[in-house]
Amino acid sequence: MAVERLFKDEATEEKGERARMASFVGAMAIADLVKTTLGPKGMDKILQSTGRGHSVTVTNDGATILKSLHIDNPAAKVLIDISKVQDDEVGDGTTSVVVLAGELLREAEKLVGSKIHPMTVISGYRMAAECARSALLDRVMDNKDDADKFRLDLMRIAMTTLSSKILSQDKEHFAKLAVDAVMRLKGSTNLESIQIIKKAGGSLKDSFLDEGFILDKKIGLGQPKRIENANILVANTAMDTDKVKIYGARVRVDSMSKVAQIEGAEKEKMREKVQKIIGHGINCFVNRQLIYNFPEELFADAGILAIEHADFDGIERLALVTGGEIASTFDNPESVKLGHCKLIEEIMIGEDRLIHFSGVEMGQACTIVLRGASFHVLDEAERSLHDALCVLSQTVNDSRVLLGGGWPEMVMAKAVDELARKTPGKKSHAIEAFSRALLAIPTTIADNAGLDSAELIAQLRAEHHKEESNAGIDVITGSVGDMAELGISEAFKVKQAVLLSATEAAEMILRVDEIITCAPRRREDRM
């Protein structure tokens, strides 16, 4: 061969059929891994970290599982990426998207095996996806104008999302929490103002929504524990001493009394700083950095509530919800925007004391306090609740709603099947394959619930042959049920994102005909 060594040592190249096989296998393996977590009776996974402490996470959230995997297969990485994007965009359906993409590839593998060109498959998939989307659009419900019905929709969506998670037993309670929290946002998708605090102890049912803001910090010694009509200054400033920040700066003196004077001067500077802060007309001071004993006492003397060492997240949120700005200089009191709230008090949750700000300026803000038996439960509960909140906030903006329980997939499959019959040429095989892949989602839900999936899917298909059917899988009784009656709903936006990104990912992987693994960079190469 003329070009014997195109690549560096250790770089590998896989071509044509082999490359495609490698990506198919990798993607399918990933899909199979998360497949069992799908649906209300999906199972959980233990994630065991190989790092220090061998910490253990128990989760049902597809995105979390995939995010933490060790993956070497490039195609598998693509799937992980779409799951991440799904998580960022809509928050839920992270497992569905991977499962669907996996199934699309599985079908594509068969088609390619029977000598259909990948490009034909791709164009078939594209047509099918477009058709499936319009089929969904035809059947969406929109209750935006009817506030009560819309709320009911939100509740149903939240419950459907939560039913596959650890919170399923108390899903009504949590659905209510999530809906209340999202309704407070009044259409903004900024979940920042919903704060989730986790406190071990108690049971999940003891979790509650609190209007206002809770800071997991302590009030300084000897300071008031309760303040009404608080003016809050949120700051990020050093409260030990303002040091001369030039390297090597030092003071040279020739007697002890001068050292004492300098120390006194430092103290005096601090006192001035505190006076300036007090001069803002505040009665609550929150600092990101430590407040040392001396200024703490000064604040206590002035009857000001000072909170030290509020972490970065904490002060940014506090500044946001109280409508203040984070200040770091205090020379111009008029230019600093203070935060306000009606009441600051110390409350006890479980065994811990927390500071509660109620009646804050930004009405949207609220805090959800999660209680649970152990940290595993709490972490998983937070992830689940986060999913629900994301979906809900998206739904508030795009209020189109679908039924759940495999219903959308059946509707899409039916439409795609019809398209396949109308389409001449090899493409129709690909379109048919697409519909089979769609059916994989209800199949997996049924399988995970330990039901006879083949029987159920056949029944469902028969039901859906009738016009305007609402049939879906009722996992609880293990039969075909009316989804509208059971109150199982999903957000249109989630389904659409699942459909489109799964198709895109499958398309991308199908196009691959060569994998080049670059040689790992060596340290010596830098020389």
Place this chain on the structure above:
Amino acid sequence: MAAMAAPAPRSSKTESYMDNKRKDDIRMANIKSARSVADAVRTSLGPKGMDKMISTASGEVIITNDGATILNKMEVLQPAAKMLVELSKSQDVVAGDGTTTVVVIAGALLKQCQTLLHAGIHPTVVSDSLHKASVKAIDILTAMAVPVELSDRESLVKSASTSLNSKVVSQYSTLLAPLAVDSVLSVVDPAKPDLVDLRDVKIVKKLGGTVDDTELVKGLVFDKKVSHAAGGPTRIENAKIAVIQFQISPPKTDIEQSIVVSDYTQMDRILKEERTYILGMIKKIKATGCNVLLIQKSILRDAVTDLSLHYLAKAKILVIKDVERDDIEFITKTLNCLPIANIEHFRAEKLGYADMVEEVSLGDGKIVRITGIKDMGRTTTVLVRGSNMLVLDEAERSLHDALCVVRCLVNKKFLIAGGGAPEIELSRQLGAWSKVLQGMESYCVRSFAEALEVIPYTLAENAGLNPIAIVTELRNRHAQGEINAGINVRKGQITNILEENVVQPLLVSTSAITLATECVRMILKIDDIVTVR
């Protein structure tokens, strides 16, 4: 561990078969390892339970009967086993007692689940039924409970002594139980009668003496010596106490500084200046009438120097140094005073008052005791004594459990019988309930009911009784309507346990059942272990 192997890509043809096999294996492996954890602590259950000796990696030896402590020190690696350890910790947080019980129940439930899974019941069905059964169990327990008033000191003492009876220090339960009750009751804030912050009860351990010498101190105790340099006072009546957060030592600036000395006369002057500087501070302190000084530990510079100690001793001020910053809040709360961070702020109104501050010799060391505090805050100090470190630590843990029991009663004012009575009653009622249910659920609830019998069974077994004879008799008595019949371990027979004063807070039993169920359900739902970064 086979379970830890990374998930290899599987071929698509045989996938469904292989998958299920693997999942079953993982579930069984999880159940098995979790059960072995439960078996490890099983023998320490009950008043005649045995203790475990744990020698840690650092060579330290711990002897304990406390489930949470044993599990905590075991350093298990298997993830499912770890969950059981977490479970015991959660029970410790929620109720403080019953940390062994909760693990034993979880182990028994897992054993039953194994049978159910073998029978081909889907794990989620088992899990849902367990949840239903546990909700029902809580209802039954609540119905059995007897309300208790906080003024009813005797009942509180009874439940505290039930908790203490299973510990090494059981022979001292007559002393420790009332002590625990008194200390908790004295920190209850009348404004918030349902909340107790156990951080308001400070436990000070001091080696020497026996557990008998343990006492409740109305005031403060420091496990520290009064600083003795230059013969300062060790006993002061009518003390005026200041808690200071500044240092009585030569000045130090935050900016790096150096004093340049060019000749020896200057040196003399500097030494003299240092003296006058410190003397000035001490004079200011003395001027307020302060005669006891608690000095916070400082990491930046010496809190006190020999020189300042000397002057303080001259001024007849008793000094306790190296007080931790974390303790300052407790101290100021107790003494009803304010910490002072600068000499300029040293004013009389920031001082605390006490009738007596004195140094007492105890065993091989000395402690400082502050008593007769004026306007004392709602705190208490318990001074625990013991003949060796192991006993001392175990006494502290037992006392903590007892305090938690009393706290539970303050939170939820209900008592329930001990000695296996509630468990056997639950088992009976749930068994009856399962007969009304239909399908798989009925089967699972029955298993739940059977699993609960493990508690009386283990109690009897640990006490050296014939467990089968005892449990069957217990069942019999309960069937005849004696819902409070339980195992009297001391007499080795079945009696009305409520009359024997063996009682425990309702919260301990209910949280043990809910937490154990929650944990088991979590283990059941896991079908894969994935190793991650």
